[in-house]
Amino acid sequence: MKFKLLVSIVLICLVMCVMLSIMIGFVDYSFKELIYRLLFDDLSLRREIIINIRLPRALAAAMVGGTLAVCGVVTQAVARNPMADPYLMGVSSGASLGAMICLLVFGGSIGSFGLSSSAFLGALLSSSLILAMSFKTSASVYHMILIGIAINALCSSLGSLLIYLSNDANLLRTLVFWLMGSLAPASWENLFWVFLASFIGLIFFIANSRNINLINLSDDEAISLGLSPKNFRLLCLVFVALMTASSVAFFGMIGFVGIIVPHILRFLFGGDHIALLPLSFFSGGCFLVLVDLLARSIATSEIPLGVITGLLGSPFFFWLLLGKWRVS
Amino acid sequence: MRLEAKDLGISIGTQKILNDINIQIGHNRFNGIIGPNGSGKSTLLRSLFNVLRPDCGYISFNDRVLTSYKRIELAKNIAVVPQQQSLFEITVEKVIQMGLYPHKSFFEKISDNELKYIDHIIDLLGLNKLKNRDVTTLSGGERQMVLLARALAQKTPILLLDEPTNHLDIYYQILFLDNLKSLDKLLVVVFHDLNLASKYCDHLFLMSQGTIIGEGSPQDILTKSIIRQVYGLDVEILENPKTGKPVVVL
Numbered sequence: 001m002k003f004k005l006l007v008s009i010v011l012i013c014l015v016m017c018v019m020l021s022i023m024i025g026f027v028d029y030s031f032k033e034l035i036y037r038l039l040f041d042d043l044s045l046r047r048e049i050i051i052n053i054r055l056p057r058a059l060a061a062a063m064v065g066g067t068l069a070v071c072g073v074v075t076q077a078v079a080r081n082p083m084a085d086p087y088l089m090g091v092s093s094g095a096s097l098g099a100m101i102c103l104l105v106f107g108g109s110i111g112s113f114g115l116s117s118s119a120f121l122g123a124l125l126s127s128s129l130i131l132a133m134s135f136k137t138s139a140s141v142y143h144m145i146l147i148g149i150a151i152n153a154l155c156s157s158l159g160s161l162l163i164y165l166s167n168d169a170n171l172l173r174t175l176v177f178w179l180m181g182s183l184a185p186a187s188w189e190n191l192f193w194v195f196l197a198s199f200i201g202l203i204f205f206i207a208n209s210r211n212i213n214l215i216n217l218s219d220d221e222a223i224s225l226g227l228s229p230k231n232f233r234l235l236c237l238v239f240v241a242l243m244t245a246s247s248v249a250f251f252g253m254i255g256f257v258g259i260i261v262p263h264i265l266r267f268l269f270g271g272d273h274i275a276l277l278p279l280s281f282f283s284g285g286c287f288l289v290l291v292d293l294l295a296r297s298i299a300t301s302e303i304p305l306g307v308i309t310g311l312l313g314s315p316f317f318f319w320l321l322l323g324k325w326r327v328s
Numbered sequence: 329m330r331l332e333a334k335d336l337g338i339s340i341g342t343q344k345i346l347n348d349i350n351i352q353i354g355h356n357r358f359n360g361i362i363g364p365n366g367s368g369k370s371t372l373l374r375s376l377f378n379v380l381r382p383d384c385g386y387i388s389f390n391d392r393v394l395t396s397y398k399r400i401e402l403a404k405n406i407a408v409v410p411q412q413q414s415l416f417e418i419t420v421e422k423v424i425q426m427g428l429y430p431h432k433s434f435f436e437k438i439s440d441n442e443l444k445y446i447d448h449i450i451d452l453l454g455l456n457k458l459k460n461r462d463v464t465t466l467s468g469g470e471r472q473m474v475l476l477a478r479a480l481a482q483k484t485p486i487l488l489l490d491e492p493t494n495h496l497d498i499y500y501q502i503l504f505l506d507n508l509k510s511l512d513k514l515l516v517v518v519f520h521d522l523n524l525a526s527k528y529c530d531h532l533f534l535m536s537q538g539t540i541i542g543e544g545s546p547q548d549i550l551t552k553s554i555i556r557q558v559y560g561l562d563v564e565i566l567e568n569p570k571t572g573k574p575v576v577v578l
Contacts, residue, residue, distance in 0.1 A: 208434070210429045217414045221410055221414060223399060224377055225403050225482070271417040271418050272419070
């Protein structure tokens with residue numbers, strides 16, 4: 001009962017954050033006007049701004065934030081390491097590299113689906129490399145994270161090389177965008193792909209939340225409780241790759257969400273993944289909606305999301321690590 | 329219930345760990361595996377729930393080869409209390425509920441009856457006060473009790489335990505093993521402490537250098553000559569006046 005109440009409260013918070021994000025910006029809306037424009041107005045420019053700019057952007061922020069937080073939770077369970085995260089372990093930079101190569105080969109003519117697919121392939125490739133090397137070397141899960149960090153460095157370096165070799169100024173700007181992350185490109189079309197990937201991944205993870213609890217134990221314990229840890233770990237990383245890739249393909253690399261949000265939730269509510277997964281999804285959504293609001297409100301031009309999450313995340317993380325916010 | 333190893337050989341990497349193991353478990357209720365460090369006790373136990381696959385020979389459970397079972401089927405029949413605990417920030421009650429996972433499908437909820445059963449186990453092992461505590465804040469002995477509770481929640485006829493009294497003080501050792509002895513299950517327990525093995529076990533398997541070199545009642549196995557041969561120690565063997573079991577005196 002407590003779990004349902006918590007999830008409901010966080011969901012209500014998310015809805016409020018999304019509404020706040022729609023209301024505040026270059027053009028402001030009151031709550032009353034927002035409802036009026038959504039329900040009764042069908043022609044004005046102010047309604048167009050809500051429907052085609054603010055709403056998809058706020059929903060994209062909610063979806064991407066939720067996706068990255070869930071991917072963080074799952075990666076930490078799979079690697080049995082609280083510092084693991086798709087961003088740190090090279091899944092995001094793999095996706096980013098895939099999207100960059102696709103843009104360089106096909107230029108701007110590539111559609112959303114093509115971009116998303118190539119990002120997915122990149123993410124899948126980097127995840128497969130992590131797993132293949134872990135199995136090949138019979139590495140412990142602790143070594144797995146080190147292999148991930150090495151793959152992250154490889155993908156990031158290749159990405160930097162592509163940027164260095166690129167002569168096209170427009171393309172260069174697009175490539176740099178991936179390294180910083182922004183929700184400015186949000187549209188109903190790309191929102192659909194992000195929603196689809198997140199939905200599939202989230203259903204898989206929630207259906208397997210008990211197994212995710214087991215994968216967090218030692219392999220012997222997981223086996224004794226009926227799980228095949230190697231296969232399940234592989235499956236989890238495939239879904240993490242799918243979810244991360246869909247976000248990175250359209251909105252670039254947004255770091256720290258997958259570490260900050262799960263840690264706050266674990267500090268507050270413990271590590272049971274049955275509760276942690278839905279809570280992470282909605283809380284991650286809240287977090288990124290607010291970060292995006294901040295990114296486009298505090299300066300005359302928009303600040304990249306990755307910059308804000310990094311600036312907010314690091315000190316907050318230190319604070320958490322110093323144990324100032326331990327709720328038993 | 330019957331677990332049997334036939335001509336079993338197991339390697340880890342290039343290292344041969346178990347060699348020509350032939351045992352039958354099922355005639356006696358409380359079975360102990362003893363032997364010096366590196367004799368292969370834990371490897372044998374791990375192979376009994378299919379973590380390690382044999383190079384040669386096989387293990388069978390109820391006359392069917394163990395590797396032909398799905399992991400989930402085995403988890404409904406064999407529960408394990410491992411030597412190494414790997415727990416994360418979760419309440420004691422939730423850890424014990426993990427024992428029910430093999431019996432649950434994806435979205436199936438834990439029923440009221442199952443919750444009552446969990447409460448019964450918590451009562452049985454005296455874990456009431458710890459029920460809502462974060463398991464990572466417990467002492468080694470308390471954690472061991474929680475893992476036993478989780479294994480009991482699996483409702484299996486067979487329970488395997490790998491050195492369960494390691495790192496426990498004498499109070500928890502006795503409490504833990506008394507609880508274990510009272511269970512109506514087929515038990516296979518790896519022991520380092522020969523006197524605890526003698527006190528609690530009906531049948532002992534003695535291992536040395538990756539193979540079984542003797543089996544029988546504690547009276548048969550814990551003799552001066554066998555202990556000298558296997559451990560290289562000269563000891564005295566006395567008889568416990570209460571139980572009649574042998575006591576090893578250094």
